[in-house]
Amino acid sequence: MIVVIDYKAGNGPSVKNALDHLGIEACLTAEPELIRKADGIILPGVGSADATMESLRELALLPVLDETVKERKTPFLGICVGMQVLLSHSAEGDCDCLGWIPGQVVRFEEGVRIPQMGYNTVRFQGGHPLVEGLEEGYFYFVNSYYARPESGSDVAGVTEYGHPFCSLIARDNIMGSQFHMEKSGPAGLKLLERFAALCKDRKGGAAC
Amino acid sequence: MLTKRLIACFDVKNRMVTKATKFQNNIDIAPAEEIAETVSNAQIDEISCYDIMASAEKRPIDLEMVRAVAKKVFVPFTVGGGIRSLEDMYQVLKAGAEKISIDSMAVRNPDIIRQGAEAFGRQCMVLSMQVKKVPVTEAIPSGYEIAIDGARTFTGMDAVQWAIRGEALGAGEICVNSIDNDGTHQGYDLDITGKIAEAVSIPIIASGGAGRPEHLAEVFTKTGASAGIISSMLYSPRLPRNFTVEEIKRELMDAGIPMRPYVLF
Numbered sequence: 001m002i003v004v005i006d007y008k009a010g011n012g013p014s015v016k017n018a019l020d021h022l023g024i025e026a027c028l029t030a031e032p033e034l035i036r037k038a039d040g041i042i043l044p045g046v047g048s049a050d051a052t053m054e055s056l057r058e059l060a061l062l063p064v065l066d067e068t069v070k071e072r073k074t075p076f077l078g079i080c081v082g083m084q085v086l087l088s089h090s091a092e093g094d095c096d097c098l099g100w101i102p103g104q105v106v107r108f109e110e111g112v113r114i115p116q117m118g119y120n121t122v123r124f125q126g127g128h129p130l131v132e133g134l135e136e137g138y139f140y141f142v143n144s145y146y147a148r149p150e151s152g153s154d155v156a157g158v159t160e161y162g163h164p165f166c167s168l169i170a171r172d173n174i175m176g177s178q179f180h181m182e183k184s185g186p187a188g189l190k191l192l193e194r195f196a197a198l199c200k201d202r203k204g205g206a207a208c
Numbered sequence: 209m210l211t212k213r214l215i216a217c218f219d220v221k222n223r224m225v226t227k228a229t230k231f232q233n234n235i236d237i238a239p240a241e242e243i244a245e246t247v248s249n250a251q252i253d254e255i256s257c258y259d260i261m262a263s264a265e266k267r268p269i270d271l272e273m274v275r276a277v278a279k280k281v282f283v284p285f286t287v288g289g290g291i292r293s294l295e296d297m298y299q300v301l302k303a304g305a306e307k308i309s310i311d312s313m314a315v316r317n318p319d320i321i322r323q324g325a326e327a328f329g330r331q332c333m334v335l336s337m338q339v340k341k342v343p344v345t346e347a348i349p350s351g352y353e354i355a356i357d358g359a360r361t362f363t364g365m366d367a368v369q370w371a372i373r374g375e376a377l378g379a380g381e382i383c384v385n386s387i388d389n390d391g392t393h394q395g396y397d398l399d400i401t402g403k404i405a406e407a408v409s410i411p412i413i414a415s416g417g418a419g420r421p422e423h424l425a426e427v428f429t430k431t432g433a434s435a436g437i438i439s440s441m442l443y444s445p446r447l448p449r450n451f452t453v454e455e456i457k458r459e460l461m462d463a464g465i466p467m468r469p470y471v472l473f
Binding site for chain 1: 210248253302304306328410434471
């Protein structure tokens with residue numbers, strides 16, 4: 001079972017609809033017990049990094065996520081702002097984030113329409129199982145900020161908007177996409193299915 | 209490269225997609241979730257649904273319709289009609305929409321744009337505006353006036369000034385609906401679409417008048433629009449022929465416009 005973390009600013013229902021459509025068992029919840037038992041965790045995101053961190057704090061989920069994702073290596077996928085909070089710090093609201101992926105989140109520079117909104121190309125790279133064998137595809141973006149991981153080895157996808165930026169992060173069990181997999185048509189559903197397959201590989205068997 | 213977007217837009221009345229000309233003479237086409245599923249499978253880039261009777265009937269938006277469509281649609285989904293408060297917005301987002309379109313309500317209470325942007329992020333807030341060509345006056349220097357309530361009430365507001373204000377209040381996108389071109393199938397109003405795209409830096413959606421793929425090519429090459437709304441082209445029995453999403457995209461790509469290509473899976 002995959003847990004989609006439910007918090008007020010997230011678009012959890014869309015992620016849940018996509019997983020339902022793919023026939024993947026998922027529940028939309030913020031219950032720590034269910035998160036601990038999950039085969040995989042998705043942190044959806046819309047809105048700002050500081051508001052997302054604040055929600056996770058209010059729901060008392062920070063220690064739960066550290067325990068499950070950092071210590072027990074449960075597969076984790078952050079989407080959009082859910083990806084940005086993986087980094088050390090975000091310029092949006094000047095806030096400290098989870099810090100699982102060393103690096104910064106910064107605003108797009110002048111000269112491009114902000115927010116970036118629409119489908120853009122993602123060129124996949126590196127050997128992470130999430131993207132293995134994939135070359136590129138079009139995915140839906142809505143963002144004014146982007147991630148700058150310190151280590152190039154954490155970058156699994158690159159997109160151009162004014163300049164190349166990291167649109168997909170993958171390090172062991174921790175993954176994050178700046179684009180909305182759940183809202184990118186068949187190409188996005190395919191990636192979501194790949195993430196679910198990685199979760200299944202380490203199935204704990206808990207139900208919703 | 210960031211591509212231009214094709215947005216399928218449906219006016220919904222009693223759960224049925226309906227088609228009007230110049231905001232009148234509606235004919236019913238099919239249930240909303242059926243059409244939404246068809247165009248989503250055809251790889252449209254986004255979908256918008258307007259509950260066109262909600263405002264007039266002074267009732268909240270049909271959340272069952274939103275839920276039914278959201279279950280079938282795996283591209284961004286915008287909902288409008290009958291949204292009056294932050295709570296209404298929250299309910300629509302919870303029902304599975306990504307974006308909220310506000311139009312007449314934003315004119316009556318502009319602060320709702322700011323409130324929505326603060327609560328849910330500005331990417332959620334689409335400021336939709338009904339514009340009509342009028343003589344240039346001191347009050348309306350752009351020559352386009354804002355109307356509300358299904359183009360029945362004129363506000364005396366200048367379209368370009370309203371767009372600038374909307375951006376400042378927190379709108380994430382602006383949808384420019386031409387009352388003059390709506391339902392004519394003769395092409396978008398390039399003049400006002402271009403003026404607004406130049407006046408603000410958020411993405412602009414052109415709306416009203418698309419009847420053939422070249423109308424999209426025109427608006428994407430001659431204005432700074434990021435997206436175009438289509439509806440009649442896809443399914444209206446009033447047009448001599450309809451076009452598939454694939455046909456439209458192919459024609460736009462042949463014209464050198466960056467589009468998300470139709471892909472076989």
